[in-house]
Amino acid sequence: MAKRSHAHPQTPALPLSESKRDILRSAQRVLAILDLIARTPGGLTVRAVSGLLQLNISTCYHSLNTLLAAGYVERLPSGHYVLGPQIPYLNDAYLRTLSHDWPTTESPEGWTAVAFPPVRQPSLPQRLRPILHNLSERSQEPAYLASWRYGEVELQAIVEPAHAERIPGVYIGYRGQAHAHALGKVLLAYSSAAFVEDYLARHTLIRLTQRTIVERSRLCEELHTIAHQGYSIDREELHPDTACLAAPVRDAQGRVAAAIAISFRSTLLSRRGEWLSAQVLRAARQASAELRLAR
């Protein structure tokens, strides 16, 4: 980025990322450094961070020390900084929040006042894990659970068989690209028209593969088809060579509370698609039955 010398003494001068109001800049930088380290497989040296972020090396040194002291990064003897033990610790806490009953279903600040998709049941991942496990076992493919959270489709459980090929870049807590995967599409398909409207207004349909649906009209058609047939298919729309099948899970009130899916190599779709979708639908039915029981 540009150097800022003594051009305008009074100008606050916004150095790196545009500095919004109400942001602590040194803290923001430290968080940006953490993010950068996460993106770099082998870790980074002080100098590398300095170069990549165009920050003074002294600033990077102090920032990394701060992260180090709090356990967010770790310093290898080679001088490379990598993510530290605080990260999985925080993640464990995050996972616990998935098992809690959240007090509200309203839309977070700044959103339109559109009615929000179905309320989540408490401990959804915990309650449905046996069913996912069974699905994964029978199909010998990874099984997934997702539901709405804060207006996004969030992946909340993954159960992998012994020899799994999980979709790369997908992890518990992953949100987004709902238009490009079976879980997202099925959850959208069973949302109100107004909510879909709202969702589309908040997101751009990013192209991830050649087959990703990026036209709004085609997506809406697809959602209708899905709602009609009761499950959704992702044919290499998120990741090349990978296909997904997803089906909705209904809570005791009959609202779609979540979706269950499996992923597999897309070549299996023609050969085993029928059977696999039957398995997913079966699991989804079992899950709905589970949610009908008193908790």
Add this chain to the structure above:
Amino acid sequence: MAKRSHAHPQTPALPLSESKRDILRSAQRVLAILDLIARTPGGLTVRAVSGLLQLNISTCYHSLNTLLAAGYVERLPSGHYVLGPQIPYLNDAYLRTLSHDWPTTESPEGWTAVAFPPVRQPSLPQRLRPILHNLSERSQEPAYLASWRYGEVELQAIVEPAHAERIPGVYIGYRGQAHAHALGKVLLAYSSAAFVEDYLARHTLIRLTQRTIVERSRLCEELHTIAHQGYSIDREELHPDTACLAAPVRDAQGRVAAAIAISFRSTLLSRRGEWLSAQVLRAARQASAELRLAR
């Protein structure tokens, strides 16, 4: 490392948290707030953070905004801040680091120059997951993999059966309390005397349950017993009602590179202990065989 250059300069008075040198205070505070939020199940309001950390409410407001803008926390409509989607994202990156070959086995800065425990094989968790899966399937209990990392015992994989009861507070990436669990004890038992010495110098044997071994001499005895019998038992030493069995995994050079374990309700120990330990030993043998193959 920051050296204290002058003995007692003008000690500028250390305001809130003890201000170490080379630390960016506003960044440190932001990280502390993140940590606090992680520890609080239902999330915290601005005011609550302010009260708990004895910070000005305006400071908390700005700090939370900074975390919010970067996705580290999320703001519920109720005004409660909870951990945000950046946390699982970072964790995913952390998990990937477990699958990498690390360039060094030397001890990180500040440690004694004691020979370090065995070098990890690359992708240990990935390579051994089928074996853990099998162990978990047969025993119907959660299976674990741990190995040394940066001088600590780190839990690196967990495979849970359909109806699992994972030990609370234990997660992938968890380090520490090696004296109080089967995985830690078995890994210590097969480390050099000098390394155990070093480990004990760096750690206090914290009491976690009534049965935790906190006396240095008793622990050393225990380690000898373990090395002799080839596996370790945790009888409610980490968590009441829970027992663990662990056995060592050897790499192609014959060095102990990891340990495999299962956990279960301690009441099963007398009834099924024999059988369970046979399963763990079997899995550990399989794992060692796997590591003997060319990668």
Add this chain to the structure above:
DNA sequence: AGACAATATTTCAAATAATGAAATTGCAAC
């Protein structure tokens, strides 16, 4: 509906903590 209470947000000048150029130290190769 109106008033109250509790909290969140904004303001702004003072206080100070962060910045960055440059010096120093550390380390490894030559």
Add this chain to the structure above:
DNA sequence: GTTGCAATTTCATTATTTGAAATATTGTCT
């Protein structure tokens, strides 16, 4: 030894953060 490169430290300058207080917002009670 000497050289070269990167990490660490120094320190004066200056932008950034702080925190008391004002204001806005939200929720609750009558």
